Amino acid sequence: MANNTKGRRDFMGMALGGFTALGGIGALYAMKRSWDPLPSVKAAGFTTVDLSGAQENVLNVEKWRGKPIFVLKKSKDMKADDRDVVVGSDRFHVSIGLCTHLGCIPAYKADDHKFKCACHGGEFDASGHQIFGPPPSPLEVPPFKIDGTNLVLGEAGPEYKKMLDAGLTV
Ligand code: FES
Numbered sequence: 001m002a003n004n005t006k007g008r009r010d011f012m013g014m015a016l017g018g019f020t021a022l023g024g025i026g027a028l029y030a031m032k033r034s035w036d037p038l039p040s041v042k043a044a045g046f047t048t049v050d051l052s053g054a055q056e057n058v059l060n061v062e063k064w065r066g067k068p069i070f071v072l073k074k075s076k077d078m079k080a081d082d083r084d085v086v087v088g089s090d091r092f093h094v095s096i097g098l099c100t101h102l103g104c105i106p107a108y109k110a111d112d113h114k115f116k117c118a119c120h121g122g123e124f125d126a127s128g129h130q131i132f133g134p135p136p137s138p139l140e141v142p143p144f145k146i147d148g149t150n151l152v153l154g155e156a157g158p159e160y161k162k163m164l165d166a167g168l169t170v
Pocket residue numbers: 099100101102103104117118119120121122133134135
């Protein structure tokens with residue numbers, strides 16, 4: 001009788017241990033799955049924007065990795081800048097649309113060729129340089145690549161690397 005009870009206890013202990021081990025493996029597997037990026041996230045790492053239909057002085061706001069991206073085709077009367085993205089004979093301002101003060105999204109004032117941040121009055125010119133108020137630095141240029149008339153956000157092409165090396169992206 002006593003042996004029987006011990007045997008049952010041993011069996012229960014082994015079974016429980018087995019379940020615990022299985023649970024541990026399951027938990028590890030679940031953790032590994034949560035570390036691996038989902039296929040959709042990988043695909044979402046890049047955003048392709050066709051620039052061929054862009055209109056001068058009209059701001060397009062794209063989305064890349066959850067951030068607003070400003071794409072502004074410059075008109076001839078706007079000053080050229082080393083941070084411009086040049087596609088054929090057109091120049092574009094491309095930046096992450098978050099104010100470098102505390103992260104609000106500035107609005108584009110087409111008549112003034114300026115970005116104005118409503119939070120604390122910061123201003124940026126059409127090349128993204130801070131020109132007024134508390135923003136400490138220009139609007140940041142995201143990694144990009146030019147592919148024909150497409151702008152590929154999230155991939156660092158030679159034009160971006162050149163800007164980065166010259167310290168112009170921030
Ligand atoms: S967040 Fe833009 S000026 Fe403060």
